[in-house]
Amino acid sequence: MTSLHLPTLWASALTAATIFIVASISRWLRKPKSFNVPIVGADSGDINALKARYVQEADNVLREGYERFKDAIFQVVTPDGPRVFLPRKFAHDLKEYNRHQASGMKALADRHIGHYTTIDHESDIMLGSIKIDLNRHLGNFVGDVEHEVAYCFETQFPPCHDWTPIDLHDKLLRVVSQASARIFVGYPMCRNEEWLDCSTKFALDVMTGGEKLKLWHPYLRPVAQYFVPEMTQIRGDHQRALELLLPELNRRLAEPANPDISPRNDMIQWMQERARKMGDKSFNNKELANLQMLTATAAIHTTRLALIHALYDLAARPEYVEPLRNEIVEVTKDSKGVLQKQHLTQMKMLDSFMKESQRHSPPSVATFQRKAMVPITLSNGFHVPAGTIVQCNTNILDEAPAEWGDPHAFDGFRFYRLRGRSPEDANRFQFASPTYDSMQFGFGRDACPGRFFASNQIKIILAYVLSHYDIKFEGGATERPRNFMFEVNVLADPTKMVLFKRI
Numbered sequence: 388m389t390s391l392h393l394p395t396l397w398a399s400a401l402t403a404a405t406i407f408i409v410a411s412i413s414r415w416l417r418k419p420k421s422f423n424v425p426i427v428g429a430d431s432g433d434i435n436a437l438k439a440r441y442v443q444e445a446d447n448v449l450r451e452g453y454e455r456f457k458d459a460i461f462q463v464v465t466p467d468g469p470r471v472f473l474p475r476k477f478a479h480d481l482k483e484y485n486r487h488q489a490s491g492m493k494a495l496a497d498r499h500i501g502h503y504t505t506i507d508h509e510s511d512i513m514l515g516s517i518k519i520d521l522n523r524h525l526g527n528f529v530g531d532v533e534h535e536v537a538y539c540f541e542t543q544f545p546p547c548h549d550w551t552p553i554d555l556h557d558k559l560l561r562v563v564s565q566a567s568a569r570i571f572v573g574y575p576m577c578r579n580e581e582w583l584d585c586s587t588k589f590a591l592d593v594m595t596g597g598e599k600l601k602l603w604h605p606y607l608r609p610v611a612q613y614f615v616p617e618m619t620q621i622r623g624d625h626q627r628a629l630e631l632l633l634p635e636l637n638r639r640l641a642e643p644a645n646p647d648i649s650p651r652n653d654m655i656q657w658m659q660e661r662a663r664k665m666g667d668k669s670f671n672n673k674e675l676a677n678l679q680m681l682t683a684t685a686a687i688h689t690t691r692l693a694l695i696h697a698l699y700d701l702a703a704r705p706e707y708v709e710p711l712r713n714e715i716v717e718v719t720k721d722s723k724g725v726l727q728k729q730h731l732t733q734m735k736m737l738d739s740f741m742k743e744s745q746r747h748s749p750p751s752v753a754t755f756q757r758k759a760m761v762p763i764t765l766s767n768g769f770h771v772p773a774g775t776i777v778q779c780n781t782n783i784l785d786e787a788p789a790e791w792g793d794p795h796a797f798d799g800f801r802f803y804r805l806r807g808r809s810p811e812d813a814n815r816f817q818f819a820s821p822t823y824d825s826m827q828f829g830f831g832r833d834a835c836p837g838r839f840f841a842s843n844q845i846k847i848i849l850a851y852v853l854s855h856y857d858i859k860f861e862g863g864a865t866e867r868p869r870n871f872m873f874e875v876n877v878l879a880d881p882t883k884m885v886l887f888k889r890i
C-alpha cells in the first residue's frame with residue numbers, strides 16, 4: 388500500500404511545489420515597477436479607486452499632479468501599473484533621442500498590446516509615404532478631396548431643408564474615411580463601401596480587443612486571444628482588406644505601361660514605389676493591405692474627432708460663423724467659390740479656430756509619450772530604465788505663455804492675432820505647427836507626420852459645412868457638451884446631436 392502511494396505523494400508534492408514556484412515568479416514578474424517619485428492620490432490608499440479615477444478622469448488626475456508637484460516628475464496608479472508623467476519641460480530632453488532610442492510607436496503599441504492587436508508594426512515604407520510623398524503632393528489633392536467631401540455630403544446627409552439632427556460621430560466617420568481613402572487608395576476604391584467599413588472598423592477592433600485581452604494574465608494571452616471575438620475580427624480585417632484590395636492591384640498591374648501617362652498619385656503607388664526603390668523583398672500585397680489599415684487607423688479617427696470638437700465649438704459659439712464665412716468667401720472670390728490649395732493657407736481665421744478648439748479638446752492630455760528603448764537619464768538625473776514608457780503632461784492650460792492671453796478662455800481668433808505679429812509667428816502659430824507650447828500633434832522629429840494632411844482635410848470639411856449649413860444644438864443649448872475621458876484620451880460626447888439646416 389505504502390509503496391504504491393509514495394510515488395503519488397511525491398508527484399503531488401512536486402506538482403504543488405512547481406505551481407507555487409511558477410505562481411511566485413509570475414507574481415514577481417507582474418509586480419508593477421514602482422518609481423521613486425510621488426504618487427498622485429497616494430494619501431487615499433485605495434488602489435482600485437485610484438485606477439478607476441485614472442480611467443475616468445485622467446485630466447483631473449494630471450491637473451492635480453501638476454498643482455501638487457509643479458515642476459517635478461510624478462506617477463499615477465493605472466490599471467496597467469504605475470505610470471510616470473513628466474512635466475512638459477522634459478519633452479526637450481526626450482526629443483534629443485531618436486525613434487530607436489525613445490519610441491512613440493512602441494509606446495502606443497505597448498498600450499494596445501500591439502504584439503496581439505497587430506499594431507506593433509513599424510514600417511519605413513509607411514512612414515516615408517506619409518512624411519515625404521503625401522506631404523509633397525498635398526497641394527495637388529485639394530480639388531479631389533473637396534469633390535469627394537461634396538459627394539459624401541450629397542449622398543450621405545439628409546436634405547436638411549429644415550433643422551435636422553445629425554449624429555456627427557457617424558456621419559463624419561464616413562466623410563473623413565472616404566475623403567482620406569481618395570488619397571490612400573485612389574478612385575474608385577475610395578467609394579467601395581466594404582473597404583470603408585473594413586478600414587474604419589479595424590481601429591475599433593484593435594482598441595476594444597486590446598482592452599479585453601489586457602484583462603487576461605500575460606502568460607494566458609497567447610491562448611486567451613482566441614476567446615476574445617475582436618481579436619478574431621482583427622485577423623479577419625487583415626484578410627478582408629487584402630481581398631478587397633487585390634482586384635484594384637491586379638487592375639493596375641494589367642494596365643499597359645505608358646510613359647506618357649503619369650503614374651497614379653496615391654498611397655498605394657507611393658508604397659509600392661518605395662518598396663521597389665528600397666529593394667524590400669518582404670513587401671507584398673499582404674503587407675500593402677496591412678500598411679493601408681495602419682495608416683487609416685492613425686488618420687481617420689483622430690481627424691474625425693478634431694472635426695467633431697470644432698463643430699461642437701462652432702455650434703456653441705455662433706458669433707464665429709459670420710467672420711469665418713466671410714473669410715471663405717473672400718479667399719475664394721477669384722475662383723467662384725472653388726477651393727484651391729492656396730486658399731487653405733489663406734484661411735487663417737479658420738486655422739486659428741481649429742487650433743483653439745484643439746487646445747481645449749486635444750486628442751490626449753499626454754500627447755508626448757515614448758518608450759525608452761535604451762536607458763535614458765533626464766536632465767534632473769531621473770533614470771528611465773529601458774522598457775519604461777514615459778509621457779509628458781501636455782495639457783495644462785495655465786502653462787500657456789502670458790502673451791497668449793487668458794489661457795482658460797475660448798478665444799477662436801487668438802492664434803490669428805498672434806500670427807499677425809511677424810512672419811516667424813505666422814508659421815509658429817499654425818494649426819499644424821507642433822511647438823513646445825502646442826503639443827497636440829506631439830513634438831520633435833517624430834511629431835505627427837499626417838498633420839498637414841489632417842489640417843487640409845479639416846479645413847475643407849469645415850469650409851463645406853460653413854458654406855452650406857447653419858448649425859446649432861438641439862433644444863437651443865449654448866454650451867458645448869463636456870468631453871469624456873478614457874484614460875488620457877479625450878473623447879467628444881457621442882450622445883449629442885447637432886442640428887443642420889441647409890442655407
Ligand code: HEM
Pocket residue numbers: 491492514517682685686687689690693750754755756827828829830831832833834835836837838840841
Ligand atoms: C487631427 C488629426 C490628427 C491628430 C490629432 C494626430 C495626432 C498624433 C499624435 C499626438 C501623434 C504622436 C506624436 C508624438 O508622439 O510626438 C501622432 C503620430 C502619428 N500620426 Fe497623427 N494625428 C492626426 C492625423 C494623422 C493623419 C491624417 C495621419 C496619416 C495620414 C497620421 C499619421 C500618424 C503617424 C504615422 C504617426 C506616428 C509617427 C511616428 O512614430 O514617427 N496622423 N499623431
